[in-house]
Amino acid sequence: MASSHPTTTATTQQQDDIDSAQQPSLHLTDTSMELVTESSSPVPQGYPSEEERSNLMDKIYKKLLDGPRIDILSKLPYEMATHVLHFIDMPNLAKVASISKAWSLLTKDNAVWKNVYLHQQQWRIRTPSRKSAPNTAATIDPEQTPWQQTGGGPTGGISTGSIIKSPLDWKELCRNRKALEAQWKKVPPKTKLLGHEDSVYCIQFDNTKIVTGSRDRTIKFWDFHSLKCIDTLKGHSQSVLCLQFNEKMMVSGSSDNTIIVWDMETHQPISRLHGHTAGVLDVCFDDQYIISCSKDTTIKVWDVRTMALIKTMTGHRGPVNAVQLHQGQVVSASGDALVKLWDVASGVCIRDFIGHERGLACVQFDGKTIVSGSNDKTIRIWDVASGRCTKVLTGHENLVRTLHFDQNRIVSGSYDYTVKVWDMTTGECTLDLDKGHVSWVFDVQFSSSRIISTSQDRNIVVWDFAIPDMDTSMFE
Structure with missing residues (x-):
């Protein structure tokens, strides 16, 4: 590679400066099935086979899907619901947002995206001084958040002072940082x-x-x-x-x-x-x-x-x-x-x-x-x-x-x-x-x-x- 360029000759002083390195140098029970409780056999005679267990789980899963479903996350207090989302990584947040309107609103919480950003080990961020903090802050106003309209939590929402406004739009930071990392491939x-x-x-x-x-x-x-x-x-x-x-x-x-x-x-x-x-x-x-x-x-x-x-x-x-x-x-x-x-x-x-x-x-x-x-x-x-x-x-x-x-x-x-x-x-x-x-x-x-x-x-x-x-x- 180097040989394809013009040869560069260093002066004696420059060689002294630069060449020293070259020296050598769920529990579930099917009540329709009776299991044998006493047996001399290592495997109880009434114990289901692998195929039977698989069929049983398929039936249980179908009953769960066909039965009434409860959106547990929407019933939680707002702070607790967003805390649950702290355990979701960045690629899966988009999937969570598509489940329901309530879940979509949760994924817009700035604290959720802050958690996502800070859990990327290689993503570091400068802490701005008060003078340099952006004045285009993306904040969440609890009095205006539609989460209250979903009936989440025993009081239908959260108190107006329970979210600290952030001077940074963490979702935008995550989006930009992900796009920036992709640029390092070209x-x-x-x-x-x-x-x-x-x-x-x-x-x-x-x-x-x-x-x-x-x-x-x-x-x-x-x-x-x-x-x-x-x-x-x-x-x-x-x-x-x-x-x-x-x-x-x-x-x-x-x-x-x-x-x-x-x-x-x-x-x-x-x-x-x-x-x-x-x-x-x-x-x-x-x-x-x-x-x-x-x-x-x-x-x-x-x-x-x-x-x-x-x-x-x-x-x-x-x-x-x-x-x-x-x-x-x-x-x-x-x-x-x-x-x-x-x-x-x-x-x-x-x-x-x-x-x-x-x-x-x-x-x-x-x-x-x-x-x-x-x-x-x-x-x-x-x-x-x-x-x-x-x-x-x-x-x-x-x-x-x-x-x-x-x-x-x-x-x-x-x-x-x-x-x-x-x-x-x-x-x-x-x-x-x-x-x-x-x-x-x-x-x-x-x-x-x-x-x-x-x-x-x-x-x-x-x-x-x-x-x-x-x-x-x-x-x-």
């Missing part, structure tokens, strides 16, 4: 962002902004909606290889061996951290620690409040190309072909994950699962508790430089110029995006509706799965 439209003057090494985005770091030594901020560059930060003297941000701060690492901590409101540097003796290849942080890793083979832990160096963790025999922090544990991936799990507080390596045949370039970790990418062209999924490799994903034709995953899927980028989407459960490649870049893919990140990838070709490619006019602002 190649989406793409937009290219141009502005960096050299290779784009790293990216992170949220629902308002995209942030990228480049070999041109700058960090650029892009508006998430207009896709226009809104700010350019300068501070590193060499390539910006990695970055991570939250609402308050951003941390970036560079080939200049330093880490810069930035204020996310002012976009000004807060602190510059010195300690590594070679390029800083990855950074991550939480509310306690900043973790950095380097071509110097070490992992350093910094206090997020004081910015002081706390400890240095050693054990890798090659450049440490990627780190991921989760609840006091760090996973690292190195050119020595090892994935290591560390306890941050003690600095002790808890476990090695052995299986890749060549150096590793990327790793992601959520506390239970590790996903790693390597120069052996494979992606491996690991169970943290057992240390066992549970799946090996093959399909890339060159080094797997970057990946990102959630409970549903993995997105990876490779030196074969492609971005691939994989089913997290089956390990199957479900989408191959091979028309976005003409050189090595350095970084990818995705949300429910977008994949954004960066490359040596200087392009930032936004792959948008959302249907036109679909509001995906509440989806993570």
